[in-house]
Amino acid sequence: MRRPVDSLFGRLALLVVTVLLISHFAWYALMRLDRNQLQARYAVEEATFLVEAVRQHVARSPDQPLPSRVRLVDPTSPDVPAENAGVPPGLRRFLDDVQDRMPAGTQVRVGTPGKPPTLWVRSATDHSWIVVPVQPLRPPRSLDRTVWWLITIFSAGVMAALFAAWQLQQPLRSLAQAVARFGRGLPVPPVPERGPRELRQLTRGFNQMVQEVASTENDRAVMLAGVAHDLKTPLARLRLRAELMDEAKVRDGVVRDVDSMAHIVDQFLVFAHDGADRSEPVEVDTQCERVVRTYRAVAAGAPAVQTALNAGPGFRLPAATLDRILSNLLDNAHAYGAPPIVVETARTSAGFTLAVYDNGNGIAAHDLINASRPFVRLDPARGGNGHSGLGLAIVERLVRRLGGEWDIGNHEGRGLRVLMSFAFDVLPRGTSKITESAWGR
Structure with missing residues (x-):
């Protein structure tokens, strides 16, 4: 039973699909990872900027109201969240990055779970906790349009690659069929020279070899057929003369020898014959x-x-x-x-x-x-x-x-x-x- 992967087209198709699949998957994974890192860096920058803006606002315009989602909380308030404990690793990295951007001794805590995400910050010089909103760091995401774009690009790439593999396989298939016919002794028409330069050179060499072998075989067949044909007439005369001999023993021996020679001549003619x-x-x-x-x-x-x-x-x-x-x-x-x-x-x-x-x-x-x-x-x-x-x-x-x-x-x-x-x-x-x-x- 023939297996599709055994053919050149099957192996090229498998190689192309595998390479494209690995490259697209790796690209998508890197893109997702990079986007998550960019989001985390942006959240840190935003939180740091908001906290610094609130400090400057309090220092310069203490009588002006703050934005609705930004507030100052007294350190003795029961709303102040406890120390960070049992925080997920991703959120812990975020808090550490924010704390690194703040002055030494700054406390950074996360708001109460289940409520809109907030960041609580208080340095040694702050009289109150500064509470600012933050973006959700790792929200659940479904398959977005990027995946559909990847599928579209992958499908187009596979079809183009398969078409190129088919174009490469066709000349090789024609050459393989011609080689099979040549091996069976059948007439082989010239194979069209198509494909890459090396394949065209191979096809040209095969065509030249077939022409030279055919010319040699034709010369050999003509020589054998000519010799065999020319021997038939003298053999016929020898048999006729043998039949006219008087001595039966000598006559029978000569007839057997002539028949043997005639059989050999017939074998020569059959071997020299090259037609279908x-x-x-x-x-x-x-x-x-x-x-x-x-x-x-x-x-x-x-x-x-x-x-x-x-x-x-x-x-x-x-x-x-x-x-x-x-x-x-x-x-x-x-x-x-x-x-x-x-x-x-x-x-x-x-x-x-x-x-x-x-x-x-x-x-x-x-x-x-x-x-x-x-x-x-x-x-x-x-x-x-x-x-x-x-x-x-x-x-x-x-x-x-x-x-x-x-x-x-x-x-x-x-x-x-x-x-x-x-x-x-x-x-x-x-x-x-x-x-x-x-x-x-």
Whole structure:
């Protein structure tokens, strides 16, 4: 199952949202803290200013009335609050800051709780307590408009960042798809050069590599096809002349050699072919049964081929490609393995599988890596039996061209097994049925 965070866009989106969320939260917390500190400093300044103003008013104009919320209280009055005890830490810091701004020996007390907040101040030279109003230091606050502004800015920033991440991800996605097609041996059109400079350089280098590889592959295919095609005519003449020989033993030997050479030439032509298979998609289980039945009828010693077909009707592949895969694997198992040969299909949680294995001696572990390399025969003594060393290489190329994966190895001590895995959507269900075979069968 694909996880969104595994993609480049998912990781960029997660990174962007996390960074913006942390930065906005930190900014909001600092702003709230700074505003509370500013409020406390302003309250201290205001209280100090009011107390000093009252002192000057009493000294200069004792007969003039004071403002309504400012008053002078006799020290013997029962309204004078007691010493500050059990004051919250925030209010204690406020009282200490006010006392630091006053002359030495000044008493600073807070008014009775439950009433409008007041500050009581009396220095050694004051005859009365000076009572002035103060602002509430830490009033309860609900979410204010700042939070909504932060949400709006955060949402806009996330959308802009996600759009930028999407713009960066698109060229990389196109390049990744092109690389996947190139790895499967499919034609790769030039990838548009978009995005940052480094990404454009990477795309340009990939396009140049694809062009050079395609040119090399085309030259190689033309050379192989030309050589194979040119050999067909003399082979046909050799066979005709062999049929005219009088001695049966010599004639049969020459005919077998010509047939082996013709088979090798056909393998060259198939390996050099680089076109897409346009044959009709067929159900793999049904086609495997048909191919095995035909193989038993025409191949000597082939009745030992068995089937275990459990993939179901959803597993479909192009007919020509499937025939070529099965014929090469059956020929290889019949030539080098031991009966019974088994053709097996299955449906797994990840997709479909097609496997062909025999019950021979298998391949040595150190030779498995070379088993599917072109023109490699692990047993040189078998060079004259019509095998060119292309069978497994052709199968691997066909499987990867369909987007599948293959694994070759010895199967539980029962000989060589070739296991091919395909996704559920290896062929879209709406694939048009074109009966023309790209292999010219």
